[in-house]
Amino acid sequence: MLRNSNLRGYNVPGVADKIVTTLFADDTTAYLNERDSFEDLQGVLEKWCIASKAKFNVEKTEVIPIGTEEYRAAVIASRKLHPDQNPLPRNVHIAKEGEPVRILGSWIGNKADQAESWNTVVAKINKSLEQWGKSHPTPDGRRLIIIMVVAGMTQYLTKVQGMPIEVEKTLERIISNFMANGNRPLVGMHVLQKHVTDGGKKDKRGTRQPGRVQNFPRT
Structure with a gap:
């Protein structure tokens, strides 16, 4: 329903479809354009809840502003994605600069201490x-x-x-x-x-030796 809604989401070069949401089990991440309305998002989710007999927990909603530092500061101060919109509900938490938010086991945030x-x-x-x-x-x-x-x-x-x-x-x-x-x-x-x-502990099957952390990207 979210992908077929009027929400603009984000257009990413090389990706055919707009990015509006990612779903995993009972976790939903929605991506709102600055012109998208949180109220429209709520409306879609409420319809989905009625159809699925589920309940959307607004109290656990976390918002991570995306954009320039000036835009992020404006969202935090005004609680609006765009000046022409209504403020986000008071029970919706907006992550500040340096404040990480847990998403599917990872910690995401602007200027968060990794x-x-x-x-x-x-x-x-x-x-x-x-x-x-x-x-x-x-x-x-x-x-x-x-x-x-x-x-x-x-x-x-x-x-x-x-x-x-x-x-x-x-x-x-x-x-x-x-x-x-x-x-x-x-x-x-x-x-x-x-x-x-x-004389080491790495066996012929290529089992990882002790003391070597796998070479994934660093931050």
């Missing part, structure tokens, strides 16, 4: 590795745990918004410390990252 959005992930990794460490795993076991925990908990967020270099360095320190069981490493990480035939 490193800060990684704090929760790093904390979960530390907690999980601490629990695994209590089982006194072997060096090979530690390698597999690192692949499962560190790679498993970082790949999605790194893919969708990149990994800041400071976070990458933090993870490398965490990995090095876990491999050495909190002690001074007896074998350098540069050696562990080599192939097994060269």
Whole structure:
């Protein structure tokens, strides 16, 4: 219904259809042009709710202004996408500069601190590795745990918004410390990252070696 509505959305070079919405499970992201009306969006969503017997939670609506810094400041100050429109409802939150909004596990925002959005992930990794460490795993076991925990908990967020270099360095320190069981490493990480035939922990199947964060785009 949103894609077939009168909402203008955004036209992106190389994309045939206008971008109006992205849907995943019960999460809906709508893209409004400055000439689009939030009231029109609400009208479409209300019709959809009646037809589907669902309920649109306006209280959880988050607005991220898109455009020049001057335009974003005007939207935040006036609560209007365009001067000729009515203000957005007071129960709709507008994200300020530097304030990230969680969308499908990623953190999006204007001038948001990307490193800060990684704090929760790093904390979960530390907690999980601490629990695994209590089982006194072997060096090979530690390698597999690192692949499962560190790679498993970082790949999605790194893919969708990149990994800041400071976070990458933090993870490398965490990995090095876990491999050495909190002690001074007896074998350098540069050696562990080599192939097994060269004394490292990388096997012939190409399994990721410890201490190497996957090379996704940085921020």
